[in-house]
Amino acid sequence: MFELILGQFTSGLSVGMVFFLIAVGLSMVFGTLRVLNVAHASFYMLGAYLCYTITHFLGPSSGMFWIALILAPIGVAIFGGILELLVLRPIYKRELLYQLILTFGLILIIGDIVKLTWGVQFYQVNIPWPLLGTVSFLGTRLSYYHIFMIAMGPIILILIWGLLHKTRLGSVIRAVTYNRDMSSALGVNVSLVYTIVFMFASWLAGLGGTLMAPMASVFLGMDTTVTIECFIIIVIGGFGSTGGAFLGAIVFGLANSLGILVLPKQAIAFGFIAMAAVLIVRPWGLLGKPE
Amino acid sequence: MNIIGREKLVFCAIFLAIFITLPFFVGGGWTSLIIEMFIMAIAATAANLMAGYGGMVSFGVAGFYGAGAYITALLITKAGFPFGVALVAGPVGASIIALPIGWFCVRRTAIYFSMLSLAFAQLMYVIVYTWYSFAGGDDGIVGIPIPAFLNSTLSYYYFTLAIMVICLIAMWLIVNSPFGKTIQALRENQERANFIGINIRRYQHAIFIISSFFLAVAGSLYCGFNQNVFADYMFWTKTFDIIIVYLLGGIYIFIGPTIGAIIYILANKIIIRYTEYWPIILGMMIVFITLFMPNGVAGFIWNRISTTKKQ
Amino acid sequence: MEVKNLKKFFGGISAVRNVTFKLEAREISSIIGPNGAGKTTLFNLITGKCPPDEGEVYFNGENISRLQPFQICHKKLGRSFQITNIFPKLSVYENIQVAILSSRGINKNFFNRADRLVKKETMEVLINLGLTEKKDVLGGLLAHGDQKLLDIGISLASNPDLILLDEPTAGMSPQETVKTTELVKKLAKERGMTVLLIEHDMNVVFSISEIIRVMHQGELIAEGKPDEIKSNNRVQQIYLGEQG
Numbered sequence: 001m002f003e004l005i006l007g008q009f010t011s012g013l014s015v016g017m018v019f020f021l022i023a024v025g026l027s028m029v030f031g032t033l034r035v036l037n038v039a040h041a042s043f044y045m046l047g048a049y050l051c052y053t054i055t056h057f058l059g060p061s062s063g064m065f066w067i068a069l070i071l072a073p074i075g076v077a078i079f080g081g082i083l084e085l086l087v088l089r090p091i092y093k094r095e096l097l098y099q100l101i102l103t104f105g106l107i108l109i110i111g112d113i114v115k116l117t118w119g120v121q122f123y124q125v126n127i128p129w130p131l132l133g134t135v136s137f138l139g140t141r142l143s144y145y146h147i148f149m150i151a152m153g154p155i156i157l158i159l160i161w162g163l164l165h166k167t168r169l170g171s172v173i174r175a176v177t178y179n180r181d182m183s184s185a186l187g188v189n190v191s192l193v194y195t196i197v198f199m200f201a202s203w204l205a206g207l208g209g210t211l212m213a214p215m216a217s218v219f220l221g222m223d224t225t226v227t228i229e230c231f232i233i234i235v236i237g238g239f240g241s242t243g244g245a246f247l248g249a250i251v252f253g254l255a256n257s258l259g260i261l262v263l264p265k266q267a268i269a270f271g272f273i274a275m276a277a278v279l280i281v282r283p284w285g286l287l288g289k290p291e
Numbered sequence: 292m293n294i295i296g297r298e299k300l301v302f303c304a305i306f307l308a309i310f311i312t313l314p315f316f317v318g319g320g321w322t323s324l325i326i327e328m329f330i331m332a333i334a335a336t337a338a339n340l341m342a343g344y345g346g347m348v349s350f351g352v353a354g355f356y357g358a359g360a361y362i363t364a365l366l367i368t369k370a371g372f373p374f375g376v377a378l379v380a381g382p383v384g385a386s387i388i389a390l391p392i393g394w395f396c397v398r399r400t401a402i403y404f405s406m407l408s409l410a411f412a413q414l415m416y417v418i419v420y421t422w423y424s425f426a427g428g429d430d431g432i433v434g435i436p437i438p439a440f441l442n443s444t445l446s447y448y449y450f451t452l453a454i455m456v457i458c459l460i461a462m463w464l465i466v467n468s469p470f471g472k473t474i475q476a477l478r479e480n481q482e483r484a485n486f487i488g489i490n491i492r493r494y495q496h497a498i499f500i501i502s503s504f505f506l507a508v509a510g511s512l513y514c515g516f517n518q519n520v521f522a523d524y525m526f527w528t529k530t531f532d533i534i535i536v537y538l539l540g541g542i543y544i545f546i547g548p549t550i551g552a553i554i555y556i557l558a559n560k561i562i563i564r565y566t567e568y569w570p571i572i573l574g575m576m577i578v579f580i581t582l583f584m585p586n587g588v589a590g591f592i593w594n595r596i597s598t599t600k601k602q
Numbered sequence: 603m604e605v606k607n608l609k610k611f612f613g614g615i616s617a618v619r620n621v622t623f624k625l626e627a628r629e630i631s632s633i634i635g636p637n638g639a640g641k642t643t644l645f646n647l648i649t650g651k652c653p654p655d656e657g658e659v660y661f662n663g664e665n666i667s668r669l670q671p672f673q674i675c676h677k678k679l680g681r682s683f684q685i686t687n688i689f690p691k692l693s694v695y696e697n698i699q700v701a702i703l704s705s706r707g708i709n710k711n712f713f714n715r716a717d718r719l720v721k722k723e724t725m726e727v728l729i730n731l732g733l734t735e736k737k738d739v740l741g742g743l744l745a746h747g748d749q750k751l752l753d754i755g756i757s758l759a760s761n762p763d764l765i766l767l768d769e770p771t772a773g774m775s776p777q778e779t780v781k782t783t784e785l786v787k788k789l790a791k792e793r794g795m796t797v798l799l800i801e802h803d804m805n806v807v808f809s810i811s812e813i814i815r816v817m818h819q820g821e822l823i824a825e826g827k828p829d830e831i832k833s834n835n836r837v838q839q840i841y842l843g844e845q846g
Contacts, residue, residue, distance in 0.1 A: 036402065090582055096402055097348045098581050101538050104531055105577030112571030228413065228527065235406050265421040269414060276410040280395055283403045469703045472692075476700045479689035486649065486687075487701040487760060488675035543691075 003140035008257040014146045014215070016253020017153030021208035022226055023233040024160065024245035025201030031240025032177040032197045035092065035099050039106035041223040041230060043202045047076045047209025048218045049114055052123045055213075065128030065214070073206035080202025084195050092194075107223060115220055125213040149211055156204070157246050164242070173197060177240070232271040236278050238288020247286060310452055314445055322444050326516055328556045329455040330509045335536040335548030336462055337505030342534075343542030344466055345498050346478030349396070350405045352506055352533050354412030357525030358385040359507025360514040361419060364432045369425075374438050378511050385507030386500050388415075393499035397492050400481075412525060420522040431521035435514065451512055458505055463545055465501065474498050535573075539580055541587025550589045617643040619820040620657075625764070625798060630790055632799040632807045635817035636840065641800045642684055644817070645766050649681045650674045661764065675705070680762030684769045684800070686749040688756065690742030694733050697741050697752055698759045699724045705760030724759075730785060731755045747778040754782070758789060764796040771803050779803060783810055808832075816840075 026040045054068035087106070091099050127145045134141035164170035175183045176193045184190045209222075233252050237244025252271060259267035284290045314322045338352040359381035366377040392411045399407050419426045426432070441447050465471050473494055476484045481491055514520050523529065532555075540551025558576070562569050584591045618640045625631065633641050647654050650671040658667045666674055689697050702720045728734045731751050736744065741752060754770055767786070771779040783806050790797050801807045807814060807828075814831045816824040824837050831837055 087578060087582075094581075094585070096405070097342065097534075097538070098585060100348075100405075101531075101534060102578055102581040104535075105574040105581070108570040108574030109578070112568050112574070116568070116571075224528075228409075231406065231409070235410075239402075266417065269417040269421075272410045272413045272417065276395075276407060276414065279399060279403055279407040279410065283399055469700075472696060472700045472703065475692060475696075476689050479691055480687060483683075483687045483689065483756070484700075484704075485671040486675060486681055487756060488672045488704040490670075490672050 002138075005258070005261065006138060006140050006142075008261060009254065010142050010146050010150065012253045012255075012257025013250065014149035014253075015257065016250045017149050018208045018212045018215075019226065019229060019233055019253055020153050020246050020249035021156060021204045021211070023230045023237070023249055024156075024242055025204040026230050027234045027237070027240055027242065027245045028197055029201045030234070032173060033088075033092065033194050035088065036096065036103070037088075037106075037201075038100055038103040038227065039110060039223075040103075040201070040205055041227040042107050042110040043076050043080060043205035044209040044212070044226060045114060045220075045222040046079065046110065047072050047206030048125075048213045048222060049118055049123075049209075050075050050206070051210040051213040052125050052218045053118075055125050065125070069207075069210055072210045073203045076206025076209070077199040077203035081195055081199040084198040088198070089191070089194075107227075111220065111223065120220060123218040125218060127214040145214060149215070152211060153246070153249075156207070157242070160242050169196070229271065232275045234285070235275050236285055238285025240289075241285065241287040244285050244287035307456070311449075314448055319444050322448050324556060324560055326444070326448050326451050328552050329451045330512050330516065331533070331536055331552035331556060332549040333455055333458050333512070334506055334509035335533050335540070335552050336459060336545070337502050337509065338533050339537040339542055339548045340462060340466065340474075340498055340502045340505070342537060343547070344471065344478065345474045345495065347397075347495060347499070348405050348534075349408040349499075349502075350527065350530055350534075351392075351396075351408030351410075351412030352502075353525050353527065353529035354408075354415045355385045355389060355503035355506040356510040356513075356529065356533070357419070357520070357522075358388055358415060358503075359510030360520045360524050361426060361432075361510075362507070363511040363514045364435050364520040365426070367435055368432055374436075374441070374515065378515065381511030381514075382504045382507040385510075386504045389500045389503035393496050393503070397495040397499060409527060409530075412530065413527065416522055416525040416527075419525060426522075427520075429522055431519055433519040435518045435520070437515050437518060441515070447516060451516070454508065454512060458508055459549070462505060466545060470494075470497070535577060537587075539576070539587055541590035541593075543586060544589045544593055547587050547589035551587060554588060616820050618647060618654075621817075621820075621822045622657075623815060623822060623825060625796055627763075627796055628790075628794055629812055630787075630797045630799075630810055631813040631815065632801050632811040633815045633817055634801060634804075634807055638819075639817040640820040641817055642768055643820075645681065645768055645800065649679065649766060675760060675762075678761070678763040679766070680757040680760055680764070681766040682754045682757040682768055682770060684772065686746070686753045688741045688749055688752050691740055693738050693740055694744070694752060695724060695728065695737040698727050698755055701756045701759035702727070727755055727759050730758075730789065732781065747774045750774060751778070751782065754785075761793065762795065764798070767797065767799045769800055769802065771801065771806055779806060786810065 022041060022044050025043075026037060029035055029037050029040070050072035051065070051068040054071055055064040057064065083106070087102070091102055127143075131144040131148050134143045135147070162170075164174060172183070172188055173193060173196075175186075176188060176190055180190055183193075229252065233248040234245055235248075236251065237246070237248030251274075255270050255274070256267055259270050278285060310325070313325065334352070334356055338349065341347045341349050341352075362384040363377040363381040366372040366380055367374060372380070392408075396404055396408050396411070420429055422428060423430075437447075441450055466474075473484070473489055476487075477489065477491060477494060485491055510524060513524070536551040536555045537548040538551070539555055540549065541547030558573075559569065562572055566572075580587065586594065621640075621644060633644070635641055643652075646652050648659050650666070650669050650673070653668055658665055660666065661674075661677060661679055664677070666677065666679070669677075689700070692700065699720060702723050706720065725734065728737055731754075733748065733751065733755070736748065741749065744752065750770065750773065754767060757765055757767075770786070771782050774782065786797060786799075787810055789795060799807070799810070811828060813826065814824075814828055815822055816831065816834075816837050818840050823840070824831060824834050826834070
């Protein structure tokens with residue numbers, strides 16, 4: 001029994017970390033650009049597909065994964081940057097409804113681009129060397145890869161925190177988030193900041209996809225498996241809050257994986273119940289700030 | 292103003308005449324298609340009561356659409372109610388559900404309202420999706436019987452047309468009534484509305500319920516049309532379909548969502564015949580409309596007509 | 603209307619400190635004071651936009667301190683805004699109409715054509731405002747001066763017994779200012795309204811007010827007839843002196 005719980009705990013935590021990577025980007029984009037990019041999960045999917053292509057580039061060797069880990073997110077970031085310049089810029093000043101629908105349109109477009117490029121098969125990416133196998137822990141076996149994924153979460157969290165609070169770029173980003181017009185008046189190139197933040201968020205989502213690829217299959221529709229879940233996470237954690245996304249993602253990942261042990265079919269309801277509860281009681285989320 | 296009124300009436304009469312006579316010129320497949328358009332028109336116009344007239348974007352509209360369908364289906368299959376009663380009970384039941392849900396939702400604004408309405412709709416979806424014994428779970432409910440006189444495409448066509456006309460007239464009266472003006476004032480400036488004596492929450496709650504009622508009418512009609520219900524009817528992708536339809540048509544014109552429904556379903560069925568890549572085409576249509584025609588197709592045409600009139 | 607010991611704090615700052623005064627029926631009076639004196643906050647407290655931390659507001663003998671703005675409006679207390687607050691995508695006609703419908707309680711009506719109702723009353727207000735030619739123009743497209751006029755019109759439309767006007771002539775040209783001042787005087791006489799203005803334009807203040815109250819740093823420091831205020835040393839020092 002204990003082994004089962006621990007196993008669910010680690011898989012829930014590792015999936016939670018991937019959710020964190022996607023959700024935090026979505027949250028940052030909303031916090032800074034004030035745009036809710038519904039298509040954010042498409043970047044996640046793109047990352048996974050790019051990971052597959054890169055790892056199979058010179059034949060299915062598992063050493064290539066590490067190259068993919070570096071290149072795939074960058075590829076997604078570049079794609080995100082182009083998208084931001086061409087399609088997103090015109091709608092910053094518009095109401096929420098138009099932003100939502102436009103980005104929903106992007107989900108459809110990116111989805112079909114992926115289908116045209118890679119087809120409809122499911123793809124597999126192998127767990128890379130040296131993370132194959134499991135280790136013994138408290139009487140149960142934990143996969144090295146799960147541990148790796150769990151470790152990535154806090155590493156990225158610290159990376160983001162460091163970026164935002166210890167670098168000049170970070171303080172500029174925080175200034176623009178806090179007050180766009182004032183920053184602009186002070187000479188900040190707000191458009192450039194927007195593009196950088198969007199590319200960074202895309203990079204994070206692509207990283208999430210790359211990390212997830214060896215764990216699950218790479219397939220069309222991966223994006224819709226995480227879209228709503230990310231909304232739940234950033235609502236619970238708080239729009240615009242990095243720590244909130246981390247907290248929310250862990251809570252969500254664990255609630256899901258442990259909830260399945262208790263009430264398998266209804267487990268998906270917990271997320272929505274939590275979401276509704278937060279919105280009713282404390283709409284700005286656990287770690288967000290009231291506007 | 293009066294001249295435009297008369298023109299609108301003529302336009303409606305022509306519209307009606309076309310749809311009444313159409314089935315005699317086109318085949319059964321097309322007739323079915325148009326029934327879907329009618330149903331979508333009701334749903335999108337209903338959702339637009341909140342969005343275009345009230346400024347409240349609900350992401351949970353599919354929930355009430357599906358609720359109407361499920362209530363109708365369950366009453367017929369589990370309780371043996373006659374179709375007519377079940378059809379009326381659908382919207383009534385959905386309105387009752389909308390009472391508490393709406394109460395909570397209107398206490399939040401903007402994106403929080405959208406997210407909360409989404410959460411409630413998804414909860415309804417989960418309930419229906421997992422409750423196998425009662426609601427059929429992910430198998431849904433199929434083979435729902437409808438009365439013999441409605442059992443042909445042609446008769447259901449006229450049935451749906453009649454209901455659509457009634458619903459559209461009702462909704463039109465509502466938006467042009469003092470209540471409707473109040474809702475529009477709320478969309479424009481909530482604070483100012485408060486200061487002229489409008490109880491914001493109460494009015495928003497009311498329009499939420501009214502919108503849900505008509506959404507459920509569409510859902511119930513669809514249930515009768517397909518003679519089945521599935522959990523998908525409540526899923527968020529259905530909400531986005533409805534939102535796309537009203538945006539496509541134009542949210543600031545009453546007939547906008549109806550025009551959007553016609554274009555959307557037509558485009559869908561035609562394009563799907565030739566390619567499997569309907570999503571990317573739809574996506575590009577959406578991006579185009581959002582960037583270049585924010586008032587939708589109807590809005591675009593209306594602007595053209597207005598400017599040529601001025602010249 | 604009576605205001606007793608009104609206090610309001612924001613954070614650590616006292617925006618309104620212990621303000622007490624009484625308005626007689628049909629009195630036309632103004633509140634003046636430098637920026638930040640707490641005048642608009644006072645209006646917000648009276649009209650229910652924010653609740654007082656201490657003190658009470660009475661209107662016609664009733665304690666309205668904790669009521670919501672929409673409830674206070676129905677008690678016949680109206681208000682216009684310093685920063686124009688209108689319904690931009692509704693036409694000028696509709697802006698006024700919806701205010702009248704609301705005050706009459708007709709706005710719960712579902713099935714009558716709104717156009718046909720209250721047409722006479724709406725046109726009357728528009729004639730008074732001088733906006734009849736622009737009645738179909740969308741509110742948001744009006745020039746600033748006309749928008750302010752519309753704002754005042756919306757508050758007048760519900761036919762209040764007491765109207766609070768927050769800087770009604772701010773940003774208006776001299777002609778518009780005169781027009782607005784005349785309108786306020788005329789309607790006050792015709793309808794027997796009590797008027798309380800916040801104003802910075804001293805010409806308007808002195809030409810229209812029977813009583814002037816001066817606020818400074820949240821306190822009411824002087825109250826009296828225009829001549830008394832003009833000759834009040836402290837007021838001159840704090841306020842008029844700065845202008846001179």
